[in-house]
Amino acid sequence: MDPDRALLIACLDLTSLGDVDDALAAHAVCRRALDPFPEHPALHVAAVCIWPRWLATARGYLTDSPVRLACATGGFPVPDAPLDTRLREIERAVAAGADEVDVPINRFLVDERGALEGELSATRRAAAGASWKAIVETGALQPNQIRTLATAAIAAGADFVKSSTGKDVPGVTPEGAAILAETVRDAGRQVGLKLSGGIRGVAQATNHLQQIRAILGPGWPEPSRFRIGASTLLDALLA
Numbered sequence: 512m513d514p515d516r517a518l519l520i521a522c523l524d525l526t527s528l529g530d531v532d533d534a535l536a537a538h539a540v541c542r543r544a545l546d547p548f549p550e551h552p553a554l555h556v557a558a559v560c561i562w563p564r565w566l567a568t569a570r571g572y573l574t575d576s577p578v579r580l581a582c583a584t585g586g587f588p589v590p591d592a593p594l595d596t597r598l599r600e601i602e603r604a605v606a607a608g609a610d611e612v613d614v615p616i617n618r619f620l621v622d623e624r625g626a627l628e629g630e631l632s633a634t635r636r637a638a639a640g641a642s643w644k645a646i647v648e649t650g651a652l653q654p655n656q657i658r659t660l661a662t663a664a665i666a667a668g669a670d671f672v673k674s675s676t677g678k679d680v681p682g683v684t685p686e687g688a689a690i691l692a693e694t695v696r697d698a699g700r701q702v703g704l705k706l707s708g709g710i711r712g713v714a715q716a717t718n719h720l721q722q723i724r725a726i727l728g729p730g731w732p733e734p735s736r737f738r739i740g741a742s743t744l745l746d747a748l749l750a
Contacts (some may be wrong), residue, residue, distance in 0.1 A: 512551060516748050519716050520547060522732060523556040523748075524705065524740040528583055528677070537565035541572040547745055556745070557734040560613060563604050570608035581644070582607075585614035585634065588678035594630055601637040611642040613705075613740075615676055616664055618648050621656045624663075631667035644705055644738075645669040647691065650681030654690055661694040665702050675708025677740065682708020688719055692726040707740030713747050 525547075527540040544556045558579035561569055566582055573580050584604040586597040597614075604612055614634055620627040635643060645664035649657050661672045672691050674683035683706045695702045704727075706719050716739055723732050731737065 512548070512554075515717055515720060516713070517551075517554060518732065519713075519720060519739060520554060520556060520745065520748055522734050522737050522739055523745060524558045524560045524581055524707070524738045525556045525745060526560045526677070526707075526740050526742045528560065528562060528742070532562060532565065534565060534568050537561055537568045538572060541569050541578070543745070544578045545573075545576055548749055557738055558611060560611075560740060563600065563607065563609075566604060566607040566609055579610040579642075580608060581611035581613055582609040583613045583676070584609070585612065585637075586617075587613065587615055587646075588676035590615045590617045591619075594633065598633055598637040601634065605638060605641045609641050611644060611670075612638050613644045613646060613673060614638070615646040615648060616660050618651060618656070618660060621652070621659055627660075627663055628667065631664055631669075635668040642670040642703075643668070644671040644673045644703075646673045646676055648676060648680060649674045649683060649687030649691070650708065654686070657687055657690045658694055661691055665694065665698045665700075669702065671703035671705050671736075671738070673705035673707060673738075673740070675706075677708040683710065683719075685718070685722060688722060689726065692723055696727055701736060703736040703738065705738040705740055707738075710739055710741045711743050711747065713744075713750075716741075716744055716748070 560581040
């Protein structure tokens with residue numbers, strides 16, 4: 512297999528966030544994540560990303576496996592519920608076994624620094640014990656707003672900054688990805704980067720990979736700090 516394709520598979524957050532997903536869908540995505548390419552049994556994706564209600568199902572399937580369990584929570588995809596409600600969702604996800612939580616930043620607070628910082632600090636506390644991926648929703652924002660939200664999330668302790676929920680608004684663009692990568696580069700500590708939202712083709716994913724290498728270094732992309740979130744990209748990579 513081409514080394515870049517293998518790397519993209521290893522950095523993949525295989526996502527199943529359909530509106531009608533059920534326990535069978537959770538089982539199916541876990542099976543696929545563990546053994547995407549039988550000819551290369553050591554190859555697996557980085558994580559699966561599912562709804563909170565299927566965490567127990569997936570946890571039982573992924574126990575003692577190298578595939579991490581991620582959960583879209585905390586008001587995903589639109590953080591318009593009261594903050595306490597969103598924080599309880601995150602806490603329940605961690606208690607149910609999520610290794611990682613993908614949580615949308617309340618982008619509506621981009622011009623309210625104090626309120627934004629307060630929500631992000633509370634999110635970090637609620638996500639204690641899990642890796643926190645802070646979703647910026649780049650497709651809904653201007654460049655300066657993307658940088659503001661990503662910088663604030665990193666300052667609050669985010670483990671990753673993530674481009675998009677992949678729901679309702681435009682997904683990641685090269686411009687948005689570049690701003691996030693530059694913010695990660697300038698963070699002063701190790702922060703991961705997850706790109707998501709409309710990434711379906713091999714050429715598109717490879718272009719993002721090369722862009723990240725150009726900004727963060729040739730050896731920077733690896734599963735502990737670089738992810739691509741997608742539901743159908745794996746099919747293209749294996750084709």
